[in-house]
Amino acid sequence: DQQVKQNSPSLSVQEGRISILNCDYTNSMFDYFLWYKKYPAEGPTFLISISSIKDKNEDGRFTVFLNKSAKHLSLHIVPSQPGDSAVYFCAASGGNDYKLSFGAGTTVTVRA
Amino acid sequence: DVKVTQSSRYLVKRTGEKVFLECVQDMDHENMFWYRQDPGLGLRLIYFSYDVKMKEKGDIPEGYSVSREKKERFSLILESASTNQTSMYLCASRPHVVAGQYFGPGTRLTVT
Numbered sequence: 154d155q156q157v158k159q160n161s162p163s164l165s166v167q168e169g170r171i172s173i174l175n176c177d178y179t180n181s182m183f184d185y186f187l188w189y190k191k192y193p194a195e196g197p198t199f200l201i202s203i204s205s206i207k208d209k210n211e212d213g214r215f216t217v218f219l220n221k222s223a224k225h226l227s228l229h230i231v232p233s234q235p236g237d238s239a240v241y242f243c244a245a246s247g248g249n250d251y252k253l254s255f256g257a258g259t260t261v262t263v264r265a
Numbered sequence: 266d267v268k269v270t271q272s273s274r275y276l277v278k279r280t281g282e283k284v285f286l287e288c289v290q291d292m293d294h295e296n297m298f299w300y301r302q303d304p305g306l307g308l309r310l311i312y313f314s315y316d317v318k319m320k321e322k323g324d325i326p327e328g329y330s331v332s333r334e335k336k337e338r339f340s341l342i343l344e345s346a347s348t349n350q351t352s353m354y355l356c357a358s359r360p361h362v363v364a365g366q367y368f369g370p371g372t373r374l375t376v377t
Contacts, residue, residue: 155307162305187365196269196355196368197308242307252323253366255300255308 156180157245159256167264172230174259176243179224183245187253188217188228191240200241201228233263268292269369271356277375284343286372288356296359297339298366299323299331301352308355314339346376 158177166172174188184205189197203210203217203226210217216229230237243256272287290297296315300308300323310323312331320331328350332340339358343350353373357366 157307159307189365189368194274194371194373196357196370198368199365202365244308252310252313253298257305257307 155257156183156254157243157256159241159243159259161259162257163260163262165262165264166233168235169232172228172233172237172261172263174228174230174241174243174261176226176228176256177224178226178245178254180245180247180254181224182247182250183254184248185246186217186219186226187244188215189242189244189255190237191242191258197242230261233261235263235265237261238263269356269358269367271354271369271372273372274370275373275375277377278343278346279377280347282343282346282376284346284374284376286341286343286354286356286374288339288341288358288369289337290339290358290367291337292358292360292367293336294358294360294367295336296361296366297333298357298359299329299339299341300355300357301325302355302371303352311341346374348376350374351376 187202188200191197219226240258244253269290298313299311314333330342356369359366
């Protein structure tokens, strides 16, 4: 049973516009959340993270928002660029758990 | 930069063969992980190791075993490969519990 869900398998956005990726989780013990980006034939690379004591974390064009009461987080990419076309995975962990639980991924395509 | 390397990018094996996938990290990380990535399922944890000679089952350990004799090396073993083990295998490492994982480039394994 997946504890982290990304319900949109794909997203298409025009270059320069905002990309919004959503992620829901069910485990209330999760307190650390991460986003990874993956290009074809490469391993995922860490993008941005947020701990449960915050509700927003920003790094350049990337911002992650956390709504603990809704068990929901989102990743905003502004402005979207062609190099952002990739699969984005949401992941979560809780307490001292060594494991990360990953969502199924959202494929983002940025159109010129 | 952290580097996680995997012994093969592509591998084709026959049903019933014993398969070894090797992973090496060069940053003295304590924790290492093996995942498989399948379409629509995201990354699923097979096994992880929090220290040398220590291992823990992940979410889908059946049909797999692991070995960690040295801190930098974590091996995944398919005792008797089956066609349902055709997948992308990703190795990751991280220095401590609350930190993003660093991934290798992946091994695309095909079992025929």
